[in-house]
Amino acid sequence: MLCQIVLFDGFDPLDVIAPYEVLHAGSMAAPGALRVELVSAEGPREVPGGAGPISLRATARLDPRSADLVLVPGAAGPLGDLSDPDAPVNADSIPALLGRALETGLPALLKDALDRPGLTVATVCGGSLVLAMAGLIEGRPVTTHHLGRDLLDATGAVAIDARVVDDGDLVTGAGVTSGLDLGLYLLERELGPRIAHAVEQLFAHERRGTVWQASGPVPAAF
Known part of the structure; x- marks a missing residue:
């Protein structure tokens, strides 16, 4: 099983490193069952993060034809106004970083990933906003950082207040530290x-919360 974790300029380092370490540990616990690599839409390169002078190296190009799991992080920077994609933003804000990611070849590759049967796309924090702003997950239940839920709704996605949401071939995590929970759930x-x-x-970390799925009876109002 090949997991490709996507890097783009301004990515949130913890969104990447937390699930990477969990999944990499899983590959050691199950030798030969899982391989994890860092990739970008452009191929091998140094990719600058959004939290100070931190960069990571993508060792390959995102390849939806080969990957079994593609994981998309969010961005790190000043918050800006996540509820209004048309609001003025500075060049280092999260909305601006996500917007620039949408101008690369990443959205087309993510569409290919979502369209390929048997491939799972996962996101941490604002990673679901990348998919939503690209128009790829309209009508689908997803989660993100609580400050980004209004933007999810504005794109036509269905924002769920849960730590992890499993919608089959789309599994999303909420705030930044949910990358640990998402990684453990995927394992x-x-x-x-x-x-x-x-x-x-x-890792001495216990997963938090119930993984939300669209199954079972609908709860009555309390």
């Missing part, structure tokens, strides 16, 4: 609960 889903539990113990 449980793809490699089984014993692998996920072993990594959970290694």
Whole structure:
């Protein structure tokens, strides 16, 4: 199983590193079952993050034909007005960084990923906003950082107040630290609960909250 974690200019480092370390630990706990790599839409390059002088190296190009799991992080920077994509923003704000990512080849590659049967797309924090602003997840239940839920709704996605939302081939995580929970859930889903539990113990981190799925009876109003 190949997991490609996407880097774009201004990515949030923790959105990348938290799930990367969890999934990489899963690959050590299940030798040969999982491979994790950092990629970009452009191919191998140094990719600057959005949180100070931090960059990571993409070692390959995002390839929806080969990947089994594609994980998209959010951006890091001044918040700006996430509820209004037309509001004036400074060049380093999260809305501006996400907007620039949409001007690259990334949206087309993510569309290919979502269109390919058997491939799962996952996001952390503002990663779901990248998909939503590209018009790729209209009508689908997703989560993001709580400050970005209005923008999700504005794009036609269905914002869910949950730590992790599983909509089959689309699995989304909420705020930045949810990357740990998302990574552990993906390990449980793809490699089984014993692998996920072993990594959970290694990281001394217990997953928070119930993973939301559109299944079971609809709750009555309290």
